[in-house]
Amino acid sequence: MISLIHWLKKIVPPLAVMAVVVALWWWVVVKTESAIFPTPWQVVVGAWELAEDGTLWEHIGASLFRVGTGFGLAVLVAVPLGLWMGWVSGAYRTLNPIFQMLRPISPIAWIPLAILWFGVGDVSPIFLIFIASVFPLIVQTTSGVHTIERRYLRAAANFGVSRTELFRRVVVPAVLPEIIIGMRIGIGVAWLVVVAAEMIALRSGLGYMIMDSRNAGNRYDLVVAGMIIIGAIGLLLDGITRLLERLRTVRWRYVR
Amino acid sequence: MSADKIVVTDVHKSFESQKGTLPVIGGVSFSVADGEFVAIVGPSGCGKSTLMNIVAGFERADRGSVRVDGAEHAGPSPKGIVISQHGSVFPWLTVQQNLMFGLTGEGHGDKAALADHYAEMVGLKGFESSYPHELSGGMLKRAELARALVVKPDILYMDEPFSALDALMNLRMRTELLRILGEERHTVLLITHDVEEAMYMADRIMVLSPRPTMIQATFQVDLPHPRKLSSPQAQTLREDILRELGL
Numbered sequence: 001m002i003s004l005i006h007w008l009k010k011i012v013p014p015l016a017v018m019a020v021v022v023a024l025w026w027w028v029v030v031k032t033e034s035a036i037f038p039t040p041w042q043v044v045v046g047a048w049e050l051a052e053d054g055t056l057w058e059h060i061g062a063s064l065f066r067v068g069t070g071f072g073l074a075v076l077v078a079v080p081l082g083l084w085m086g087w088v089s090g091a092y093r094t095l096n097p098i099f100q101m102l103r104p105i106s107p108i109a110w111i112p113l114a115i116l117w118f119g120v121g122d123v124s125p126i127f128l129i130f131i132a133s134v135f136p137l138i139v140q141t142t143s144g145v146h147t148i149e150r151r152y153l154r155a156a157a158n159f160g161v162s163r164t165e166l167f168r169r170v171v172v173p174a175v176l177p178e179i180i181i182g183m184r185i186g187i188g189v190a191w192l193v194v195v196a197a198e199m200i201a202l203r204s205g206l207g208y209m210i211m212d213s214r215n216a217g218n219r220y221d222l223v224v225a226g227m228i229i230i231g232a233i234g235l236l237l238d239g240i241t242r243l244l245e246r247l248r249t250v251r252w253r254y255v256r
Numbered sequence: 257m258s259a260d261k262i263v264v265t266d267v268h269k270s271f272e273s274q275k276g277t278l279p280v281i282g283g284v285s286f287s288v289a290d291g292e293f294v295a296i297v298g299p300s301g302c303g304k305s306t307l308m309n310i311v312a313g314f315e316r317a318d319r320g321s322v323r324v325d326g327a328e329h330a331g332p333s334p335k336g337i338v339i340s341q342h343g344s345v346f347p348w349l350t351v352q353q354n355l356m357f358g359l360t361g362e363g364h365g366d367k368a369a370l371a372d373h374y375a376e377m378v379g380l381k382g383f384e385s386s387y388p389h390e391l392s393g394g395m396l397k398r399a400e401l402a403r404a405l406v407v408k409p410d411i412l413y414m415d416e417p418f419s420a421l422d423a424l425m426n427l428r429m430r431t432e433l434l435r436i437l438g439e440e441r442h443t444v445l446l447i448t449h450d451v452e453e454a455m456y457m458a459d460r461i462m463v464l465s466p467r468p469t470m471i472q473a474t475f476q477v478d479l480p481h482p483r484k485l486s487s488p489q490a491q492t493l494r495e496d497i498l499r500e501l502g503l
Binding site for chain 1: 312
């Protein structure tokens with residue numbers, strides 16, 4: 001009973017805000033008698049239409065596939081590289097400057113190059129997602145190694161473990177929580193980028209769906225539906241990476 | 257008296273800073289017998305921890321030598337385990353995994369059983385599968401102590417081991433440590449700023465001078481355990497030590 005009240009307290013205020021926003025939106029559209037901007041109900045009907053004929057699922061699938069592949073590659077590259085750069089100071093000194101320079105370049109700025117190199121297929125957005133998520137992951141992993149508390153390294157040295165053992169048994173588990181934080185940042189950026197990339201170059205995906213709906217007859221109901229779906233999936237992706245924070249071996253980093 | 261376990265001879269140490277050379281240790285010599293409990297007390301910032309780091313092998317002296325069992329000290333090893341103020345129990349491992357951390361290689365038999373034996377000895381039975389963040393400060397200290405004992409070290413280097421605990425837990429841990437040392441004798445070198453803590457546990461107390469530090473006075477503590485710090489003898493000793501500290 002108490003947990004139900006607690007749950008209601010958590011869920012009611014945000015739902016109330018959303019209801020107010022939707023109501024306001026509806027009221028403005030009706031009041032201004034807009035011919036082109038949809039009411040919430042029109043958005044629901046439009047989205048339902050796309051869901052029924054299956055194109056919505058195709059677009060979602062295409063976007064998720066690109067994010068999954070690009071982000072997966074970024075994790076495979078960034079985690080070993082970040083650990084290496086954090087652990088070997090020569091590697092850090094050599095590689096950090098170039099990564100720091102590449103990092104502030106918006107992934108969107110890479111779009112022309114991506115098209116030049118990889119054309120307008122699936123490889124371009126995968127490349128862009130890779131570029132977008134690999135740098136935050138490298139930076140987070142490297143700084144994770146750098147901020148390992150010395151007392152743990154000292155304790156391990158005291159117990160006489162070798163350097164390779166130290167890496168496996170202390171460095172990796174100590175950095176794991178930082179890697180998970182990097183993954184959360186990375187997947188967030190990746191999702192932002194896939195939509196932007198699809199708006200420009202592609203024939204499928206949620207970004208394309210939005211642009212196509214506008215171009216093919218000003219279907220703003222589908223534009224707004226696309227936006228809402230992107231938001232919902234982004235939230236879902238973040239929620240999934242957050243589940244990793246519940247692993248018992250990383251809990252220590254997030255309590256306190 | 258049994259053989260000397262640790263022999264420190266004329267150790268000097270300075271640190272370079274922007275303002276020039278800062279001498280921290282200005283010639284310290286002492287020895288600790290096998291099985292002896294020696295406490296070093298000194299004002300804060302006098303270089304106690306630096307001295308401990310040198311004796312435990314984590315730092316090198318500029319001059320002088322540290323010998324353990326007659327051999328020149330080459331660096332940290334499981335023969336002498338450090339227990340420090342903030343602790344170093346690995347937060348990503350359970351209590352049992354922490355206790356098994358130092359049991360590398362063969363020849364330890366059933367590692368889990370050994371770990372559990374020491375968990376029980378320090379009063380952590382039932383918490384073997386807990387993670388450190390689920391434990392209280394006192395329990396963490398017990399886990400750290402047990403993790404050290406598991407590898408059967410000859411020496412325990414304790415650097416302000418209980419000073420991060422609350423006063424009550426601090427008192428309790430003193431008694432616990434003495435009980436454990438009653439079961440398994442280890443040579444102990446304790447560094448503390450707490451005179452009463454030193455008096456409660458140590459066989460001998462050395463008082464350090466301010467920086468660059470030297471041994472200013474040594475007191476033999478010939479009081480039977482369990483010690484009553486309110487006894488007249490103890491009070492006199494306490495005043496003598498405090499006087500050396502300039503209080």
